Amino acid sequence: MKEIKFTKEELEQVDRYLDIKELFYVDLRHEILDHMLLDIEHEMIYEKVSFEEAFKKSCDKWKGSFYRESSYWLGVSFNGPRIFIDKCVKINKPFFLLLLFSSILLVGFGMIFKPDVDFQLWRYFSFGLTPFYIAFMLYWWIQMKTSREKTSFSFLFLRYAISNFIINSLMLFQFYGLSIDELDLLDFVCLVFVIMGLYQGYFLYKNHQKEVSQFNKYKML
Amino acid sequence: MGNQKLYKGSLQTIILKLLSENDKMYGYEITQKVKALTKGELKITEGALYPALHKLEAEGLLDVEVAKVDNRLRKYYKLTECGTKETANRLAQLDEFIQTMQHLLNPKLT
Numbered sequence: 001m002k003e004i005k006f007t008k009e010e011l012e013q014v015d016r017y018l019d020i021k022e023l024f025y026v027d028l029r030h031e032i033l034d035h036m037l038l039d040i041e042h043e044m045i046y047e048k049v050s051f052e053e054a055f056k057k058s059c060d061k062w063k064g065s066f067y068r069e070s071s072y073w074l075g076v077s078f079n080g081p082r083i084f085i086d087k088c089v090k091i092n093k094p095f096f097l098l099l100l101f102s103s104i105l106l107v108g109f110g111m112i113f114k115p116d117v118d119f120q121l122w123r124y125f126s127f128g129l130t131p132f133y134i135a136f137m138l139y140w141w142i143q144m145k146t147s148r149e150k151t152s153f154s155f156l157f158l159r160y161a162i163s164n165f166i167i168n169s170l171m172l173f174q175f176y177g178l179s180i181d182e183l184d185l186l187d188f189v190c191l192v193f194v195i196m197g198l199y200q201g202y203f204l205y206k207n208h209q210k211e212v213s214q215f216n217k218y219k220m221l
Numbered sequence: 222m223g224n225q226k227l228y229k230g231s232l233q234t235i236i237l238k239l240l241s242e243n244d245k246m247y248g249y250e251i252t253q254k255v256k257a258l259t260k261g262e263l264k265i266t267e268g269a270l271y272p273a274l275h276k277l278e279a280e281g282l283l284d285v286e287v288a289k290v291d292n293r294l295r296k297y298y299k300l301t302e303c304g305t306k307e308t309a310n311r312l313a314q315l316d317e318f319i320q321t322m323q324h325l326l327n328p329k330l331t
Contacts, residue, residue, distance in 0.1 A: 030287070030293070030295075030296060031248055031271075031294075031295075031296040033293065034247070034249070034290075034293055034294065035248050035267065037293065038249040061266070061267055062267055065267055065268045082268075083271055086275065087271075090276050090279040091279055094279075214285070214287040217287070218287065218288075218289040218294055
């Protein structure tokens, strides 16, 4: 295929279009930018149209993916480009479902079988977990907040980190105030929430770092 | 093409199959390859392709690799080990589905 050399202005025009559509997340932005440029190139070579015309055609193709949308899975108060919301839902949905089903199963199991749980052991475990939870969450939060590149993973972490952190910390600290007799299975579910929160935080942080390091290898001109 | 809806349910399997035959591919390449293989009968839209790719990636079936091409960044998708196994499963399921449909719609052939 004959090669098209885009001018700086043309590249900026496509880049600006993605800015207007609020597609700031590197894991999506670069692949869409590349796709659009390839599409424009194809149109200019085979359909013999101008850049402007090819660009307009490409924008029309992507229009549906950039419609602003919200999702119950992420909270309806937030909306963004459909393609971004869709990706975030795909990342976050398994965590919600895992948390929901593990909580239901644990409470159900406890109510039906009434197992003889060693609350003292579990109390020690939650005490040991507290500093690790706070330290890791704060470290990941600082790392992602100060990262120059945004990803879908950092968006999800930063959007939910503070609320999750406050709720989970309160859950952990309530164990300090309760006597052994006051603990019940519902408190155990709270502990599951904290462990899941830690796992989710690690997952989002790890993937954010992976995406950013891949893109940082090649700095755009 | 009027039968685009029929292909919709098989989009992920189509992507997995293409990636099993090509070491790694990028989004635009997948759309063009499908268009060429089906002689224009099936056109994968951007709005369908990327959600499917992101779903497969979230499920751990695809891995991504970034490379610099023509002074811009290109994101390649490739199958993970788990993805290779899943491709075989899904192709077997699709084959079974096609055979069942043949039994239903064209019993004389069997």
